Amino acid sequence: xxxxxxxxxxxxxxxxxxxxxxxxxxxxxxxxxxxxxxxxxxxxxxxxxxxxxxxxxxxxxxxxxxxxxxxxxxxxxxxxxxxxxxxxxxxxxxxxxxxxxxxxxxxxxxxxxxxxxxxxxxxxxxxxxxxxxxxxxxxxxxxxxxxxxxxxxxxxxxxxxxxxxxxxxxxxxxxxxxxxxxxxxxxxxxxxxxxxxxxxxxxxxxxxxxxxxxxxxxxxxxxxxxxxxxxxxxxxxxxxxxxxxxxxxxxxxxxxxxxxxxxxxxxxxxxxxxxxxxxxxxxxxxxxxxxxxxxxxxxxxxxxxxxxxxxxxxxxxxxxxxxxxxxxxxxxxxxxxxxxxxxxxxxxxxxxxxxxxxxxxxxxxxxxxxxxxxxxxxxxxxxxxxxxxxxxxxxxxxxxxxxxxxxxxxxxxxxxxxxxxxxxxxxxxxxxxxxx
Numbered sequence: 219x220x221x222x223x224x225x226x227x228x229x230x231x232x233x234x235x236x237x238x239x240x241x242x243x244x245x246x247x248x249x250x251x252x253x254x255x256x257x258x259x260x261x262x263x264x265x266x267x268x269x270x271x272x273x274x275x276x277x278x279x280x281x282x283x284x285x286x287x288x289x290x291x292x293x294x295x296x297x298x299x300x301x302x303x304x305x306x307x308x309x310x311x312x313x314x315x316x317x318x319x320x321x322x323x324x325x326x327x328x329x330x331x332x333x334x335x336x337x338x339x340x341x342x343x344x345x346x347x348x349x350x351x352x353x354x355x356x357x358x359x360x361x362x363x364x365x366x367x368x369x370x371x372x373x374x375x376x377x378x379x380x381x382x383x384x385x386x387x388x389x390x391x392x393x394x395x396x397x398x399x400x401x402x403x404x405x406x407x408x409x410x411x412x413x414x415x416x417x418x419x420x421x422x423x424x425x426x427x428x429x430x431x432x433x434x435x436x437x438x439x440x441x442x443x444x445x446x447x448x449x450x451x452x453x454x455x456x457x458x459x460x461x462x463x464x465x466x467x468x469x470x471x472x473x474x475x476x477x478x479x480x481x482x483x484x485x486x487x488x489x490x491x492x493x494x495x496x497x498x499x500x501x502x503x504x505x506x507x508x509x510x511x512x513x514x515x516x517x518x519x520x521x522x523x524x525x526x527x528x529x530x531x532x533x534x535x536x537x538x539x540x541x542x543x544x545x546x547x548x549x550x551x552x553x554x555x556x557x558x559x560x561x562x563x564x565x566x567x568x569x570x571x572x573x574x575x576x577x578x579x580x581x582x583x584x585x586x587x588x589x590x591x592x593x594x595x596x597x598x599x600x601x602x603x604x605x606x607x608x609x610x611x612x613x614x615x616x617x618x619x620x621x622x623x624x625x626x627x628x629x630x631x632x633x634x635x636x637x638x639x640x641x642x643x644x645x646x647x648x649x650x651x652x653x654x
Contacts, residue, residue: 241531242271246289247301248282248518249462251485252351252558255548256539262547263538270531279460280404280616287612290315295525298532302347303406304338304517305605305612311346317522317529318344322537330542330562334585335517347519348540352560353481354584355414355513356577357501360494363387363394363474377418377443377504377512380475384451387474396451398473399444402460403623405615410514410604411478412622413615416440418505418512422594423606423643428652430643432618432636441632445625457627469493477503477512480584483577484556500577502584508595514604515588517561560585610650617642 247253253276260272275297277285282301289296290310302310310316322328328336328345335352339345357380359371367386372379384396400411413423421436431437448456451474453467461478465485468476469492476482489495503513520536522529538544542564545557554574557565559581565571566582575581593603600606605615618639625635647653 240269240271241528242273243298243528243531243535244273244275244296245299245301245535246275246277246282246286246297248279249276250279250481250518251465251491252481253301253518255552255556256350256544259544259547259551263535266538267531267534270534272535278462279406280402283404283406283612290523290525293525295523295527297523298526298528299535300521300523301350301518302521303519304335304515305406305602305607307339307347307519307521308341308607309609310521311341311344315524316346317524317526318346319348319522319533319536320344321530321533322348325543326537326541327564330564332561332563332582332585334515334588335561338515338517338590339519347517347521348536349517349519349561350540351481351558352517352585353479354515354560354581354588355411355478355503356480356483356580356584357475357477357503358468358482358486359383359475359499359501360387360471360473360497361499362494362497364499371499371501374502374511375504377415377506380477380504381443381447381451384447384475388451393472394474395453395467395472396474397447398453398459398464398467398476399448399456400460400464400478401448401452401457401623401626402463403457403616403619404460405605405612405619407460407619408623408626409615409619410516412440412444412619414503414514414604415444415512417594417603418503418508418510419443420506420508420510420595422596422598424598424600424647424652426597426599428599428647430640430647432640432643437636437639438632441622441625441636445632448626457623479516480577480581481559483581484559484575487575487577488555500580502580502587510593510595511587513584513588515585515590516604608652610646610652614643614646617646 335349339347369383388396400408419440467473471494486492486498503511505511522532548557554571588603590601621635621638624630625632
């Protein structure tokens with residue numbers, strides 16, 4: 219063997235060894251703005267972890283949920299890091315589908331996580347997902363349109379005030395709609411909004427014996443109010459609008475009000491992204507005087523499925539993306555206004571963030587006021603504000619959401635939608651053994 223042949227062989231072996239040692243993490247995530255930003259900032263992660271490559275699977279919310287649920291339930295092993303929500307974490311952890319996040323590093327400071335958010339991601343004292351951002355919901359509104367209509371938004375409005383104001387600021391000739399609300403079918407799309415709204419109207423999904431409650435007057439009041447309000451003051455095609463569609467409508471000046479996730483505040487208040495950034499005000503989610511506001515509690519979080527073969531690398535990524543250092547990185551590159559909200563106590567005592575984010579206190583108050591253990595006016599056997607924390611809810615919630623979306627589109631009546639919801643929920647809950 220010549221020296222040249224030997225050296226070439228040695229170089230090839232080294233190159234192969236280098237290739238073999240590099241790990242590629244496949245990360246499933248949702249196409250929301252904060253996650254898109256995270257992908258743009260991953261050069262920082264790669265610089266700190268040169269042996270780890272990243273492959274992204276970025277999907278619309280309903281599609282992400284479907285694919286991730288199918289993969290983890292069948293132990294497909296397609297993904298190493300999952301973006302999942304507060305609904306899935308405790309259910310999947312109890313099924314043994316997620317790994318506890320025991321090795322996030324000495325500097326991670328898990329005690330800095332907001333208690334309301336952390337508790338929803340913890341099972342038997344162990345953290346099974348790390349929150350990337352946390353949220354409740356609130357009212358975002360156009361101060362200029364309110365001023366022109368002679369209206370003043372209270373810090374804690376009622377649904378009756380919201381409905382009256384929405385109709386007064388609507389100008390369909392100018393494509394300005396008084397209110398934009400979710401209508402796209404999905405347990406985490408229109409049903410997240412409508413479940414939280416129904417809580418404030420005194421409604422509940424199930425009574426103490428797990429009997430569905432869509433045949434009760436509180437649900438009729440909720441859905442009647444919603445459909446009529448959207449017909450009078452909502453945008454056309456609202457039954458196709460979810461979070462991202464309404465965000466685009468609000469940012470382009472077409473909505474007088476939008477009641478949705480508090481995480482949207484930074485996008486609507488950012489002059490680089492929003493045409494109405496200097497005109498936006500914020501208020502708590504509305505109530506009906508029954509002691510519950512129509513606000514939810516959620517965190518989009520990163521978790522490691524039990525089937526991953528790359529656990530150490532996956533935990534490194536999760537720790538990086540949900541750390542204080544990542545928050546500082548976003549602030550450095552994009553400004554404090556765009557720091558991922560709703561996860562860490564330290565953010566809400568940070569003077570720079572408070573100065574940049576006029577919505578910071580409203581966000582924190584909304585998160586802290588949502589109570590997953592007592593989400594409704596009447597007693598219920600379940601936990602969860604805008605969802606019911608049982609495995610069957612994903613299917614039932616989406617099926618009910620399809621009925622309610624059809625009612626919003628005018629394809630069926632409110633009464634028909636509620637009757638169908640009652641029948642399908644009763645059938646599924648009986649089949650699952652909840653109703654004896």
